[in-house]
Amino acid sequence: MSNAISNEHELPSAMHATELPHGRMGMWWFLSSEVIIFGGLVVTYILCRMHHSEWALEAANTINMAGALNTMVLLTSSFVVVKAHEAAHKGDNAKAARLLFVTVGFGLIFLCVKAYEYHHEIVQGFVPTANLFWGFYYLMTGLHGLHVVGGMVAMVIVALGVQRGNDPVGVEYVGMYWHIVDIVWIFLFPLLYLAS
Amino acid sequence: MLDSLPLENISTFGADVDAITAFVWWIIVGWGLAAEAIFIWFLIIYRKKDGVRAAWTPATTLRSTAWVLVPTFIVLLFDLVIEHRSAPIWDTIKDPAQIPQHEVLVRIRARQFAWDFTYAGEDGKLDTADDFTSMSELRVPRNKVVRFQLESLDVIHSFWVPVLRLKQDIVPGRFIPGWFEATTDGEYEIACAEICGASHTQMRALLVVESAEKFAKWAATQVEQNALTLN
Amino acid sequence: MSHTAEESFISKYVFSVDHKVIAKQYMITGLLMAIVGGLLAGVFRTQLAWPDEPVFGLGIMAPHVYNAMVTMHGTIMVFWVAMPVLVAGFGNLLVPLMVGADDMAFPRLNMTSYWVFFLSTIVLIISFFVPGGAAAGGWTSYPPLSNSIEASGVNWGVNLWVLAVALEFVAFLLGGINIITTGINMRVPGMSMWDLPLFVWETVIASIVFLLSVGPLIGGAVMILLDRNFGTGFYDPIQGGDPLLFQHLFWFFGHPEVYVILLPALGILGEVLCANSRKTLYGYKMIVWSVIVAGILSFVVWAHHQFVSGIDPRLAFPFSLMTILISVPFAVHLFAFIATVWRGSIRFNTAMLFACGFVALFLIGGVTGIMNGTAAIDIYIHDTYFVVAHFHYTLVPITFIATFAGIYHWFPKLFGSLMNETLGKIHFLGTFVFLNLTFLPQFNLGMMGHHRRIANPTAFDFLSTSDALFLQELSTIGTYGLLLAQIPFVFNFFSSMFRGEKAERNPWQATTLEWNTESPPGHGNFDAPQKAYRGPYVYSPEGVSVDFLPQFEPPQDGE
Numbered sequence: 001m002s003n004a005i006s007n008e009h010e011l012p013s014a015m016h017a018t019e020l021p022h023g024r025m026g027m028w029w030f031l032s033s034e035v036i037i038f039g040g041l042v043v044t045y046i047l048c049r050m051h052h053s054e055w056a057l058e059a060a061n062t063i064n065m066a067g068a069l070n071t072m073v074l075l076t077s078s079f080v081v082v083k084a085h086e087a088a089h090k091g092d093n094a095k096a097a098r099l100l101f102v103t104v105g106f107g108l109i110f111l112c113v114k115a116y117e118y119h120h121e122i123v124q125g126f127v128p129t130a131n132l133f134w135g136f137y138y139l140m141t142g143l144h145g146l147h148v149v150g151g152m153v154a155m156v157i158v159a160l161g162v163q164r165g166n167d168p169v170g171v172e173y174v175g176m177y178w179h180i181v182d183i184v185w186i187f188l189f190p191l192l193y194l195a196s
Numbered sequence: 197m198l199d200s201l202p203l204e205n206i207s208t209f210g211a212d213v214d215a216i217t218a219f220v221w222w223i224i225v226g227w228g229l230a231a232e233a234i235f236i237w238f239l240i241i242y243r244k245k246d247g248v249r250a251a252w253t254p255a256t257t258l259r260s261t262a263w264v265l266v267p268t269f270i271v272l273l274f275d276l277v278i279e280h281r282s283a284p285i286w287d288t289i290k291d292p293a294q295i296p297q298h299e300v301l302v303r304i305r306a307r308q309f310a311w312d313f314t315y316a317g318e319d320g321k322l323d324t325a326d327d328f329t330s331m332s333e334l335r336v337p338r339n340k341v342v343r344f345q346l347e348s349l350d351v352i353h354s355f356w357v358p359v360l361r362l363k364q365d366i367v368p369g370r371f372i373p374g375w376f377e378a379t380t381d382g383e384y385e386i387a388c389a390e391i392c393g394a395s396h397t398q399m400r401a402l403l404v405v406e407s408a409e410k411f412a413k414w415a416a417t418q419v420e421q422n423a424l425t426l427n
Numbered sequence: 428m429s430h431t432a433e434e435s436f437i438s439k440y441v442f443s444v445d446h447k448v449i450a451k452q453y454m455i456t457g458l459l460m461a462i463v464g465g466l467l468a469g470v471f472r473t474q475l476a477w478p479d480e481p482v483f484g485l486g487i488m489a490p491h492v493y494n495a496m497v498t499m500h501g502t503i504m505v506f507w508v509a510m511p512v513l514v515a516g517f518g519n520l521l522v523p524l525m526v527g528a529d530d531m532a533f534p535r536l537n538m539t540s541y542w543v544f545f546l547s548t549i550v551l552i553i554s555f556f557v558p559g560g561a562a563a564g565g566w567t568s569y570p571p572l573s574n575s576i577e578a579s580g581v582n583w584g585v586n587l588w589v590l591a592v593a594l595e596f597v598a599f600l601l602g603g604i605n606i607i608t609t610g611i612n613m614r615v616p617g618m619s620m621w622d623l624p625l626f627v628w629e630t631v632i633a634s635i636v637f638l639l640s641v642g643p644l645i646g647g648a649v650m651i652l653l654d655r656n657f658g659t660g661f662y663d664p665i666q667g668g669d670p671l672l673f674q675h676l677f678w679f680f681g682h683p684e685v686y687v688i689l690l691p692a693l694g695i696l697g698e699v700l701c702a703n704s705r706k707t708l709y710g711y712k713m714i715v716w717s718v719i720v721a722g723i724l725s726f727v728v729w730a731h732h733q734f735v736s737g738i739d740p741r742l743a744f745p746f747s748l749m750t751i752l753i754s755v756p757f758a759v760h761l762f763a764f765i766a767t768v769w770r771g772s773i774r775f776n777t778a779m780l781f782a783c784g785f786v787a788l789f790l791i792g793g794v795t796g797i798m799n800g801t802a803a804i805d806i807y808i809h810d811t812y813f814v815v816a817h818f819h820y821t822l823v824p825i826t827f828i829a830t831f832a833g834i835y836h837w838f839p840k841l842f843g844s845l846m847n848e849t850l851g852k853i854h855f856l857g858t859f860v861f862l863n864l865t866f867l868p869q870f871n872l873g874m875m876g877h878h879r880r881i882a883n884p885t886a887f888d889f890l891s892t893s894d895a896l897f898l899q900e901l902s903t904i905g906t907y908g909l910l911l912a913q914i915p916f917v918f919n920f921f922s923s924m925f926r927g928e929k930a931e932r933n934p935w936q937a938t939t940l941e942w943n944t945e946s947p948p949g950h951g952n953f954d955a956p957q958k959a960y961r962g963p964y965v966y967s968p969e970g971v972s973v974d975f976l977p978q979f980e981p982p983q984d985g986e
Binding site for chain 2: 489490491494563564565569571572575578579580664665669670671704705706707708709710711712713735736737740741743744747748751752754755758759761762763765766768769770771772773774775783786787790791794795797798801802803804806807808809810811871874875876878879880881882883886887888889894966967968969974
């Protein structure tokens with residue numbers, strides 16, 4: 001397309017008036033909007049939950065072990081992505097890309113476990129329309145799952161770019177995003193699984 | 197322009213609503229006109245004139261910002277006075293804990309696009325055998341406290357009686373209590389004030405206020421009719 | 428710095444990454460949608476004034492058509508006119524220019540947001556033509572009405588409505604990130620945050636407020652789609668859900684949204700008032716702080732839309748109090764504007780007339796807001812024409828009057844020429860007079876108890892009085908006048924674009940950085956890297972012979 005794209009970094013637009021590069025600042029604002037989206041859902045869920053003590057029985061039908069396993073998986077992957085950022089910072093692009101692929105692998109494990117859970121619940125009749133608890137369960141975990149998929153896609157794109165020698169700044173940004181995905185899960189897990 | 201609302205008021209708490217409406221109305225008219233007048237006056241006298249240069253007023257000192265902050269502080273005082281007057285009126289009309297002892301209990305049920313009114317009957321309890329229902333007509337005795345309970349069968353409606361100065365949304369799944377006491381005989385209109393579908397406009401009912409004797413007589417015939425239909 | 432490399436028509440005007448082109452795309456899409464929204468108003472106002480006669484000879488309007496028109500009028504005017512024109516249009520045009528940048532921080536993201544917005548516009552327009560018609564449950568689309576096909580008779584209309592609004596939110600989320608980052612991070616050397624033009628401050632704060640308020644409603648919109656199409660029960664009391672949940676999610680966003688579009692409008696006002704009264708802003712820091720305070724307060728007032736909606740009555744007091752308190756920062760803001768013209772040397776060009784008109788009209792909208800915010804009065808005037816009149820006295824000045832002021836003022840930076848002043852003044856006069864004729868009667872109608880969103884007032888005896896009918900007719904005649912008054916503008920816009928008087932760089936002798944570019948600015952904006960030497964509104968400083976010192980002018984002796 002136009003020249004402006006290729007020249008972006010030579011033009012004064014690359015300069016920044018604060019200490020932060022544009023990308024990181026933009027990323028922070030993006031993540032804050034994500035926090036508000038999930039925050040709104042979590043607050044809504046908690047308020048509804050206060051009127052429905054019987055949801056404790058429903059929550060008992062989730063698989064706590066699977067949820068705990070997934071929490072471990074995401075926490076570990078967050079650690080890996082930090083390592084990827086570290087490698088990129090040191091200029092070891094190959095290692096950074098490798099670690100990103102490992103993170104994507106953890107994301108896949110997460111999704112497989114989640115898929116198993118969904119299957120297990122649906123065959124028991126706990127479908128999204130079963131009652132409001134399951135509505136919230138599928139809405140919140142589903143939305144979170146979409147974010148996991150989105151993060152994986154972004155990491156694959158960044159990793160391939162880094163392998164081809166692109167600016168590794170993207171590693172930091174997908175890392176920030178992945179942490180948010182992780183943090184959201186840390187809220188969802190006790191709220192949806194353990195609160196029985 | 198405004199001493200009281202254009203429609204007559206027939207409820208005991210309506211006069212308070214009219215009073216605070218007029219009170220706030222005159223405050224905002226006063227403030228609004230004063231601000232408009234000052235603004236237009238500035239525009240006229242400070243229009244561009246040859247050889248006259250604008251002043252340099254960055255208003256960086258507390259003293260100069262006082263020209264803005266002091267009027268704002270007065271606005272704040274007015275706000276608090278308004279709020280102080282409004283809160284008790286609101287509580288009288290809306291707080292379930294403050295509903296006075298009632299003489300008539302009626303369930304107001306809204307659905308697309310009609311109203312029905314179920315009276316508790318002699319025993320003063322709803323959902324008993326002596327209940328009776330009136331379609332599209334809410335009859336109440338004059339100078340008696342009427343307690344109502346709002347229910348909706350489908351979507352959100354709003355119970356709107358302009359002459360009573362009363363409006364309350366009706367939410368499916370909730371039973372919202374309220375009250376009024378009508379002071380003047382006559383027939384008045386009830387409307388639905390929350391858009392509820394295609395024929396929202398047609399969702400109308402009548403409020404009939406009459407003497408306690410007339411009301412008692414009407415209630416008796418209703419109970420009879422009810423018994424007939426049940427048999 | 429300018430790019431002379433040949434660009435195809437497509438990459439220059441359609442899939443452009445240039446912030447000025449994207450700004451024009453937003454503005455023109457928005458103004459075209461304004462025509463749709465305005466004509467809808469013309470049609471349903473005709474129905475209201477003469478309910479028993481065929482509308483424009485086309486037949487009596489069916490009530491569900493009326494509901495759909497009212498719904499779409501509100502939706503379009505807020506989400507498809509005010510947002511794209513004020514926040515995205517002026518934001519895109521002015522924020523980079525005013526901070527001295529050559530483009531937005533993320534140009535490709537910027538282009539993406541426009542095309543997502545464009546897609547949302549298409550989806551919304553398609554929703555008019557699906558079986559069952561467009562959404563008809565009011566612009567707030569409260570469930571269960573919006574959820575139930577049986578109750579509303581609308582199926583795909585609501586699905587597409589929700590989808591369009593959600594897409595639009597995505598577009599403005601991306602756009603907002605861009606505006607915030609550009610405004611904060613691309614300031615030229617020498618320009619501290621306290622040297623930012625007011626417009627940049629206000630648009631950045633507006634974008635932040637949008638970013639932090641829209642999330643819950645995105646969740647709420649997804650819940651509507653799931654309820655409607657897959658049978659979940661988030662808003663269905665039978666399944667344990669709550670219809671009021673949506674109202675909270677909607678207004679948690681919906682009220683801040685008012686400020687999201689108000690703030691850029693006030694920013695435009697600041698620029699136009701200062702330049703044309705040759706005065707510095709009266710208490711710049713005080714104004715910025717008041718905007719920040721208003722932005723924060725805007726998150727805790729939402730339930731004033733719901734006093735009588737069935738929420739716990741005890742919530743009314745705190746929300747009423749917060750609502751009335753939010754009048755304080757805006758009082759500071761308006762009083763400071765009035766103080767800004769004080770002791771000025773006021774030049775009444777068309778932009779200035781619109782700016783003054785804004786202050787005069789917005790005052791009416793502002794003070795009548797106190798009535799709505801008082802819980803006891805709201806019992807009577809909630810959902811009546813009083814509320815309608817109130818929010819039109821705020822939103823019409825915001826969406827149109829401020830936009831016109833901005834267009835007349837920055838036309839040189841949009842198209843390189845000046846707009847015709849005579850036509851402009853006719854436009855102003857017509858708009859100002861007919862706007863009042865349209866909406867003043869509605870205050871009175873509201874006091875008579877006239878509730879909103881009814882297609883035929885004569886269904887009620889208390890609304891069939893000759894006074895009430897006359898006021899409805901007056902308001903409709905005002906609407907016709909208001910619509911016709913825009914013809915000189917449309918003509919002026921296009922004739923000035925092609926044959927207007929060529930504008931020099933700084934025709935208004937203004938002080939901010941955008942006036943240091945060609946009219947219109949070329950690709951890359953500035954001829955040389957910029958530097959800011961002083962604050963944004965140094966008009967008529969003491970001890971200097973000239974009556975303005977632009978931010979871009981190096982310091983003079985003795986300064």
